[in-house]
Amino acid sequence: MAVYTHVSAEALAAFLARYDHGELVSAKGIAEGVENSNYMVDTTRGRFILTLYEKRVDLADLPFFFAMLDHLAERGNPVPRALTDRTGVAIQQLEGRPACLIEFLPGVSVSHPNTAQAFATGAAMGHMHESLVDFTGERSNSLGPDGWTALLARCGHDLDAIESGLFDHVSAALERVLAAWPYDLPRGVIHADLFPDNVLMLGDRVGGLIDFYFACTDIRAWDLAVMHSAWSFDASGGTVDRAIGAALVEGYVSHFPLSDAERAALPVLARGACIRFLLTRAWDWLNTPADALVTRKDPLAYLRRLNTYDQMGETLFQ
Incomplete structure (x- = not known):
């Protein structure tokens, strides 16, 4: 995860209005990783991950990734699924980039695993x-x-x-x-x-x-x-x-x-x-x-x- 593309509060609020997941409360860029722009997004109804796809990710590959995650989730694997808007669309456009709202999963990444x-x-x-x-x-x-x-x-x-x-x-x-x-x-x-x-x-x-x-x-x-x-x-x-x-x-x-x-x-x-x-x-x-x-x-x-x-x-x- 990383941030290459800045997302304004106004643009993010309009983006969230397409969903039934609450209104924007706060958003924070996530610096870890190197591939995509990612934000931790809090709304009046919960916490989510916003991903804007950059660099190596090909838009044509997103359906493969999302189908894989759905397949894994259905079999009990703890993976985050892409959320769809009110019309059933998962892949959106935001600040000129393909973007998705992703389920937030609890937990922390450990630096020194046992x-x-x-x-x-x-x-x-x-x-x-x-x-x-x-x-x-x-x-x-x-x-x-x-x-x-x-x-x-x-x-x-x-x-x-x-x-x-x-x-x-x-x-x-x-x-x-x-x-x-x-x-x-x-x-x-x-x-x-x-x-x-x-x-x-x-x-x-x-x-x-x-x-x-x-x-x-x-x-x-x-x-x-x-x-x-x-x-x-x-x-x-x-x-x-x-x-x-x-x-x-x-x-x-x-x-x-x-x-x-x-x-x-x-x-x-x-x-x-x-x-x-x-x-x-x-x-x-x-x-x-x-x-x-x-x-x-x-x-x-x-x-x-x-x-x-x-x-x-x-x-x-x-």
Whole structure:
């Protein structure tokens, strides 16, 4: 979440008038995240999230995301659905952007998850994958391995402005990962971005899974590897917690099985996750507008993770 587009109080009040969810009381921009403009909106009838879609989100993909969320909610997953106005329309226009009013879910995103929270989140991902087995929607992964080489080229040697030699380092790592990529593993619809800040905790229980705007059809175990790379390290990427990683995997398999081939592939999938997030963070670091209300994320935190996976590899998944 972030804020790129300013929404005036007058425009927001007129927007809310299309719904039966009360009159505007207050709205506050949310700086976390990097993809869309988001506001916490309080009305006379409750609290909601307003999202204006920017940058990487294609308007044509929104029906896929909303159908996925409805499918998950119907099967008991704690996910936020898009709300429709009085005429049944979910996708609106606000300040020149596609916009939606989204259900608010209770809970807090934890900065330092414990093993119980990691287990619960792994289980929530397993439940999500189980629920999506019969979901018929499909969306290609524009930020999957087939796109990393092009993204690296777009960043180019500007990467060396972040750290000397970074372009060559990432180029060599990407070549190794692509050569070992397990394209034949089971596929399904996945979240693809289940970081701690996309999970709302109520104590040690998951209260909500949010921000599904990278959801796509890809290798299921890739989703678990992305989560492992995000949860098992401190914010700097310099310290790894094996117990957190183990709890994630244990929670996942409590709801959805992992084959021997999927388990064996987790190290290379995790290295791929590091390259993916290093490159997208680097692109945002180099290209985020100076006046955007957005917290840029350090791409080098994923270089440190990548180095750890290279050094410790399989031992982190045993």
